Amino acid sequence: MTQLDPRRLIPRTDQLLALPAVQEQRERLGDKAIRVTIREIQERARHGALGPDQVPEALEHALAAQATTSLRPVLNATGVVVHTNLGRAPLGAGAVAALVAASGYVDVELDLPTGTRSKRGVAVREALRTACPAAEDALVVNNGAAALVLATTALAAGKDVIISRGELIEIGAGFRLPDLIASTGARLREVGSTNRTHLHDYEAALGPETGCVLKVHQSNFRVEGFTAAASLAELRVLTANRQVPLIADLGSGLLEPDPVLHVEPDAATSLTEGADLVIASGDKLLGGPQAGILLGRADLITTLARHPLARAVRADKLTLAALEATVRAGSSPVTAALHADSDRLHTRAQRLAEAVGASVVAHDGRVGGGGAPGVPLPGWAVRLPESAAALLRAGRPAVLPRVHDGACLLDLRCIPEADDDRLLVAVRAALGEQP
Numbered sequence: 564m565t566q567l568d569p570r571r572l573i574p575r576t577d578q579l580l581a582l583p584a585v586q587e588q589r590e591r592l593g594d595k596a597i598r599v600t601i602r603e604i605q606e607r608a609r610h611g612a613l614g615p616d617q618v619p620e621a622l623e624h625a626l627a628a629q630a631t632t633s634l635r636p637v638l639n640a641t642g643v644v645v646h647t648n649l650g651r652a653p654l655g656a657g658a659v660a661a662l663v664a665a666s667g668y669v670d671v672e673l674d675l676p677t678g679t680r681s682k683r684g685v686a687v688r689e690a691l692r693t694a695c696p697a698a699e700d701a702l703v704v705n706n707g708a709a710a711l712v713l714a715t716t717a718l719a720a721g722k723d724v725i726i727s728r729g730e731l732i733e734i735g736a737g738f739r740l741p742d743l744i745a746s747t748g749a750r751l752r753e754v755g756s757t758n759r760t761h762l763h764d765y766e767a768a769l770g771p772e773t774g775c776v777l778k779v780h781q782s783n784f785r786v787e788g789f790t791a792a793a794s795l796a797e798l799r800v801l802t803a804n805r806q807v808p809l810i811a812d813l814g815s816g817l818l819e820p821d822p823v824l825h826v827e828p829d830a831a832t833s834l835t836e837g838a839d840l841v842i843a844s845g846d847k848l849l850g851g852p853q854a855g856i857l858l859g860r861a862d863l864i865t866t867l868a869r870h871p872l873a874r875a876v877r878a879d880k881l882t883l884a885a886l887e888a889t890v891r892a893g894s895s896p897v898t899a900a901l902h903a904d905s906d907r908l909h910t911r912a913q914r915l916a917e918a919v920g921a922s923v924v925a926h927d928g929r930v931g932g933g934g935a936p937g938v939p940l941p942g943w944a945v946r947l948p949e950s951a952a953a954l955l956r957a958g959r960p961a962v963l964p965r966v967h968d969g970a971c972l973l974d975l976r977c978i979p980e981a982d983d984d985r986l987l988v989a990v991r992a993a994l995g996e997q998p
Contacts, residue, residue, distance in 0.1 A: 572615035573608045576601055584623040592629060600625050638962045638986055640955075642942060642974030644900045645932030649963065651846040651853070652932075653977075655895045658851060658885040665884035684878065687887040691858060694890050695818045697834035698841070698858035702868055703886060707844040708734070708743060709876035710855030711812055714840060716747040717870040718808050718863070719774020723752040727760035727793075729786060730779040734933070740779060749774060759791040766801055775808040776801075778838075780828050782814040782933035799837025808863060811838035815934040816849035816856065818890075823901055824848070827935045830858050839863055845886050847932040850895025852885040854878055900977045901930070905941055911975050911983060912943040919990050922946050926965075928976045944972040947990070954993035962989045 579585060579601050589597060604622045607613045613621055637649055645651050654662070665671075674681040684703050691701035704710050715724055724744055731753065733739045741751055752773070754764040765776060776798060795811060802809040817829040827848070830841045840863050845854030855876070857867060867873060878886070889895055912923045926944035930936075944965070952971040955962040960982075965972040978986060 569615060570609050573605055574615070574618050576605075579604075579619065579622055582619055582623070585626065588626045588629075591631060592626065596629070597626065600629065635961050638960055638982060638989070639977040640962055640973040640975065640986070641965045642926060642928030642940070642944065642972075642976050643931035644897055644928065644940070644977055645847050645930060645934055646963075646977075647932055652850045653896045654852065654885060655850065655889060655892060657888040657892045658895075661884040661888035662881055665880045669880055669884070671880040671883065684883050687883050687890065690887050690890040691818075691856065694893070695830050695834070695858055697831045699861040700859070700864035702857040702864050702873075703845070703878045703883065704855040704857070704873070704876040705878050705882065706853050707812075707814060707842060707855045708738065710842045710857050711740075712743060712747055713855075713867055713870065713872050713876055714810055714842060714857065715744050715749045715775065715777070716872050717867045718810075719747070719749040721748055722750065722774030723768070723770075723772050724749045724774055725752045725754060725765055725768045725776045726779065727755045727764075728753045729755065729757050729760055729790075729792070730777075730781060732779060732781060732784070744777075758786055758789060760793060761791060762793040762797050762801065765793060765798060769801070769805050769807065773805070773807050775810050777810045777812065779812045780814050782936065785936050795833055795836040795838050802839075803837075808839045808860075809837060810840045810842065812842040814842075814844060814847070815930075815932065816843040816845060816847040816851075817934075818843075818849065821848075821901070823940075824930065824935045824938060826938060827930075830856075834859060844932075845882075845889075848897060848901075848930070848934050849889060850897035851889035852882045854882050854886050856886075896977075896979070900928075901940065903940075903942070903976050905943075908975055909943045911980065912945050912973075915973070915975070915983065915987060915990065916945045918987055919945075919947075919994060924972070926972060926974050928974055940976065942974055942976050944974040945990075947971040947973065947994070951990070951993045955989060958989045958992055960985055960989055962986065962993075 604618055608615055608618050639646055639649055672680055672683050687703055688701045692698055704713060731741050744751055752768050754760060754768045798809055811833045813828050815827055817827050819831045820829050830843055833841050840859035843856045845851040845856055916923045923943050924946050926942055928940035928942050949966060949969055949971050952964050952966045955964055
């Protein structure tokens with residue numbers, strides 16, 4: 564009697580697709596991804612790695628564990644609050660809820676009472692004006708670089724952009740501000756020197772070909788010693804007399820002064836001191852999604868909003884929703900991390916250290932994202948062997964520590980206290996301890 568080949572007992576694709584557990588995953592993962600997983604499980608069974616009767620359960624487990632994105636959540640234990648490599652600002656609960664609400668059909672450009680088309684971003688612009696009363700109007704685009712490109716294109720294409728040589732900075736990933744501005748068709752008119760630029764340097768450069776004066780915050784470095792720079796208030800007198808727009812690119816996104824970040828410029832103060840237009844990022848100190856925020860004179864905002872380039876850099880509905888929720892809330896996880904209580908951080912670090920037999924050391928966090936360079940955020944870190952770092956990064960959940968001076972340091976400043984137990988599990992796994 565011929566023995567039946569066990570591979571013929573492997574469930575067919577249509578049978579597996581019909582399983583209730585598989586049906587539940589179809590909306591989340593899609594048919595294509597599910598069929599790929601089915602073929603992988605069937606192939607394992609054909610090679611003897613699974614018995615035919617194990618295929619349904621193996622498929623259910625594989626689909627349940629399958630993520631819908633390759634991006635992995637990470638517990639940020641570096642102490643760097645706005646960590647560019649980790650997506651900068653983590654969103655608050657209100658912003659996350661707004662994202663979910665905006666994920667379907669929403670009235671992003673529709674006036675529901677009349678059924679007619681409306682303007683995009685009206686609500687978030689109102690929220691920004693309320694949060695920053697010094698601004699007559701606001702505009703939101705898709706990131707900070709886009710905001711600068713739009714402003715210089717609309718106000719200075721074919722003309723001069725006057726800027727101090729000490730402010731020709733390079734931002735992340737090697738992008739240099741001079742190259743960015745030159746791409747708009749504007750001409751850079753450099754004045755002063757690397758360390759000293761005076762008001763008379765700007766005055767000498769102003770002329771009929773001037774499109775705007777640009778003042779850029781040196782957000783990711785500091786120049787100390789024999790230095791000089793013209794203030795916004797001084798420049799305001801000069802540019803107002805010549806009817807030339809004065810733009811301040813702040814970068815970090817602080818809307819109002821923060822005592823913890825006393826060296827960081829904010830939009831309200833910059834506008835009050837004389838800037839006609841302020842540029843800021845949404846995903847840094849503001850704590851919202853990636854966005855470029857323009858605040859200032861209503862006529863300049865109107866000019867920018869009507870420029871053809873504004874269409875190419877406009878923000879989508881998800882960004883608008885999350886940014887509005889963040890601005891209206893007035894606080895975010897970034898705010899909480901910046902103002903974290905040092906004693907509470909020490910208590911949490913001590914609890915983790917005692918649970919895994921480690922020590923606690925003093926550790927200064929950082930703002931990150933080009934904000935408040937050199938300003939320490941005093942706190943604490945759990946000191947582990949350096950070898951634990953790679954295992955923590957590869958674990959589930961993934962944990963990003965700081966590797967410094969031959970040690971793996973875990974700073975809990977940016978980790979929500981609700982995640983302390985998850986962090987403990989990850990650390991024990993990295994140290995080879997049983998849960």
